[in-house]
Amino acid sequence: MDSVINQIVTTPPPAGYHATFARLGKTETIELRELAASAERLAVRLRELGVGQGDRIGILAANCLEWVLLDLAALRCKAVTAGLEPGKFEPDEALLARYDLKLLFTDQPSTAAGVRPISEARVLADQPAAPPPEVRYDSAEATTLKFTSGSTGVPKGLAASVGSIDSSLRAVQAMFAHGPGDHLFCFLPLALLQQRYWIYSALCFGHDVTVSTYEAAFTAMRQVRPTVVMGVPGFYETVKRHLAAQTDPQVAAKEMFGDRIRYLWTGSAPAGPDMLRFFTNLGLPIYEGYGMNETCIVAKNYPGASKEGSVGRVVPGKEVLFDADGVISVRSDFPVARRYEYGATAHSMGAFTADGTVRTGDIGYLDEDGFLYIQGRADDVIVLANGKKIIVRPIEERMAASPAIEHCVLFCPTQTQLVAVVSPTSEPADAAAIAEHLERTNQELERDERIARVVIAEPRFSIENGLLSSQYKPKRRQILEQYRREIAEKGRTHA
Known part of the structure; x- marks a missing residue:
């Protein structure tokens, strides 16, 4: 079966379908065939600007039509797109x-040489041009320099292979x-390669x-009435709290998502079972999956093959391996990469073996039906002074099931007692509700698993204050640094 990427760069997309781009106060729609034709014209102009095969084009901007035009044009040039998340990078000469980077397109002001306003992409794409030379990819070639979400220090860069993109898209399409x-419908930054998958899928x-x-x-969903929404657990948790507060959550859900939802997609971070059950009971089936930048999609629940608590069956082309401690490694028929291009430390370099197998650092198991379960991070297993090993994720999920708690992160400063840092769902926090939920949770836990104290984060964890990643995952290391004193203190709960 031919490559999805090769189909995109050699064959016009099916007629009659559209891409819509929504920002506050502005929505525009373009027919997919015109999108592809505009990207071809832009590819010609990029070549005239000196962009050749293997050159890198940086894009540092919020989601917009120009972002997609540049990415597709880079495919037609056999150039490599470097997706750079706003807020993590500065558009200066040091970045190039x-x-x-041969060129950097951005929506931020910059006077650095080689930096161009992203609005220029639209101007270049509108200029008439003969079709660019035909291109084709083999599976080992890279189209994208992608970066980790940055939840643990400096983002690490990977050059993602065509084979990994193709195999992931084919697996998703089969499911x-x-x-x-x-x-x-997608709204996470296009700098995250998987968000561009849905453009490739449409084409x-x-x-x-x-x-x-x-x-x-939220405004855009009401307008376009999608059949599928691509989101992360933090997004759906926010929606759940809003809907649960309504008189008729089912009616409110239709008002929010529209009346055509076929299913909801979630991944990138652990999803709470209460949240998954909530949407499914509303008639909005939600399917959790598992993957990482280094592996692409590894497992996914899907219609006809879904188990609560699991992240789904392992997809074709992937093999999940376990060491003696249950730590997962993933072998791929088409590895994303075999090494980090940037930002790797001596520790992170060990994530890859010579054949591209990735040691994920996650702990899990496969059940008798082939469904994968993730229990937590190996690095986040707390070993108490008595030798007892505590896997923190299930406990954190129990705490975050409270309507008063958005996130919970466990620490153990003395190797004897667990301390939870919780981010409340509202400000000021409902300290009484948090204390009540803590007591109820502790009653359900074994003695060594019980939480001795809670530190209530103020302000709440957010992307802006650096305590959540762009995919709404708590940054454990940064949270520890910010609340180190409160975590170490003995005595009362902090609010």
Whole structure:
């Protein structure tokens, strides 16, 4: 079966489907065939600017049509897109030098040489041009320099292979059969390669797609009425709290998502069972999966093959291996990469073996039906002074099941007592509700697993204050640094 990427760069997309781009106060829609034609014209102009095969084009901007045009144009040039998340990088000469960027397109002001306003992409794409030379990819070639979410220090860069992109898209298509009648909705940064998968899917398999900014997501969903929403657990937890407070959550859900939802997609971070059950009971089936930058998608629940508590069956082309401690490694028919390009430390370099197998650092197991369960991070297993090993994720999930708690992160400063740092769902925090939930949770836990104290974060964890990643995952190391004194103190709960 030919590559999805090769189909995109050699064959016009199916007629009659559209891409919509939503920002606060602005929504625009373009037919997929015109999107592809505009990207071809832009590819010609990029070549005229000196962009050749293997050159890197940096994109540092919020989600927009120009972002997608540049990414598709880079594919037609056999150039490499470096997706750079706003807020993590500065559009200066040091950035171009660090990642060997031929050009950098951004929506931020900059006077650095080689930096261009992203609005220029639209101007260049509108200029008439003969078709660029045909290109084709083999599975080992890279199209994208992608970066980790940055939850643990400096983002690490990977050059993602065509084979890994193709195998992931084919696996998703086999499970969910996206096609005519579907409208996929995404809002996470396009700098995250998986968000661009849904553009590639539309161009290859024929369906509508909307790319929104997070700020415009709720307004845009009501307008476009998607059939599929791509989100992370933090997003759905926020929605759940809003819907649960309504008189009729089912009616409110239709008002928020529209009346055409086929399913909801979630991944990138652990999803709470209460949240998954809430949406499924509303008639909005939600499917959790598992993967990471270094592996792409590894496992996914899907219609007809879903188990509560699991992250799904391992997808074709992937093999999950376990060491003696239950730590997961993933072998791929088409590895994403075999090494880090940037930002690797001596410890992180050990994530890859020579054949591209990745040691994930997650602990888990497969059940008798082939469903994968993730129990937590090996690094986050707390070993008490008595030798007892505590896997923190299940306890953190129990705490975060409270309507008063958005996130919970456990620490053990003395190797004898667990301390929880919780981010409340509201400010000021409902300290009484948190204390009540703590008492109830401790009654359900074994003695060594019980939480001795709670530190209530003030302000709440957010992307802006550096305590959540762009995928709404708590940054454990940064949380420890910020609340080290309170975690170490003995005595009362901090609010």
